Amino acid sequence: MTLTTVNVALGPRSYDIVIGTGALSATAERLTGIIGKGQPAIIADEKVWGLHKDALLAVTGDVPVITVPSGEASKSFASYERVMEALLAADLGRDGTIIAFGGGVVGDLAGFCAATLKRGCQFVQVPTTLLAQVDSSVGGKTAINSAAGKNLVGAFYQPKLVIIDTDLLKTLPERELKAGYAEVLKYGLLGDEVFFGWLETAYKDILELDPLAVTRAIETSCREKARLVAADEQEASVRALLNLGHTFGHAIEAEAGYGGDVLHGEGVAIGMAMAFRYSTALGRCPGQDTGRVEAHLKSAGMPASLADHPGAKGTAEALLSWMGQDKKNVGGRLKLILARGIGDTYITDDVDPDHLLSFLKQEPGIQPS
């Protein structure tokens, strides 16, 4: 078994991402080294725990486990409170280690618990979805949702180690694989046209979990994420490129509620297509590139607009109002990631809300005001 290691270079907060088949058992010594003499605890997605607990327990030995229900609803204040009380009852101190075992939901929740437990304890990510393996386990964005919007309560807090065992993906449902693929695609669209070109031919292999294709997709995504995070840990500049499609996507998710009608990756897929269409509407991106993005999403069986997704809804006004809550906004100005073409994106706060509203009103599937 060959493992690949990508380092996230953040000075004293630097850490490795270890990627490959069998990565979990191969990193056992590193994990126990991080745990040291402190008290560890596992925070696991309930479904993942049922499927894969033996793989993790074989590495950690007997460790307290706190499970949370599967799904976005677990990124809530209620779930955060329950998990924090359980961690305190398990006697974790600052030298304790929280091991997140699940997709992005568990990673974001467990990371926020780690950031705030006694003002910070150790944290290790063991992501189990494609989305979490290519994106959410890396970079230290941790959060829960609020009634006001997605990820509005959180912290930047880096893990000590990310263990990406691609064997864990074998049980992932197809819809979740596709949702994760949206974030893979993001890395091509935001800055790597060659990678996008490869994805146009390799997407079937990735979705069928061909080991070489999956590993290349994960490694390429993690390298680019590690590069952007190392350059701008707290999203003061270039890191915002990782938010391509998210201002639209988070609004679509929020409007659908967090009950699983629209998955994060599905919102991002629609949001990226919207960002390209809006860039074309502004005369900044050739329509040919936008057409290529839409065509690829359709080939991969993913939505490119609200009309393609039965759970996506909302009026232009409602979506714009959610976008107004976005954390990137400064001084009340909307900030968007737009495109000059595939692999060439930029961050702008030069957004006219009236113009954006007219654009949204013409989007396929948007509800009448």
Ligand SMILES: NC(=O)c1ccc[n+]([C@@H]2O[C@H](COP(=O)([O-])OP(=O)(O)OC[C@H]3O[C@@H](n4cnc5c(N)ncnc54)[C@H](O)[C@@H]3O)[C@@H](O)[C@H]2O)c1
């Ligand atoms: N922090 C970040 O940088 C970042 C980046 C991207 C997304 N996110 C967040 O991540 C979340 C989405 O993550 P997600 O797509 O992983 O969703 P998720 O965590 O809800 O997992 C998706 C589903 O797959 C199931 N599952 C997980 N692993 C499995 C496995 N190996 N086999 C079978 N089933 C499995 C889960 O039970 C769940 O039902 C969103 O909340 C999003 O905001 C965060």
Ligand SMILES: O=C(O)C(=O)C[C@@H](O)[C@H](O)[C@H](O)COP(=O)(O)O
């Ligand atoms: O790591 C980042 O930076 C990202 O933006 C990655 C996104 O895929 C992820 O969904 C993130 O949680 C969104 O961040 P937010 O700041 O818009 O909540």
Ligand SMILES: [Zn+2]
């Ligand atoms: Zn995302």
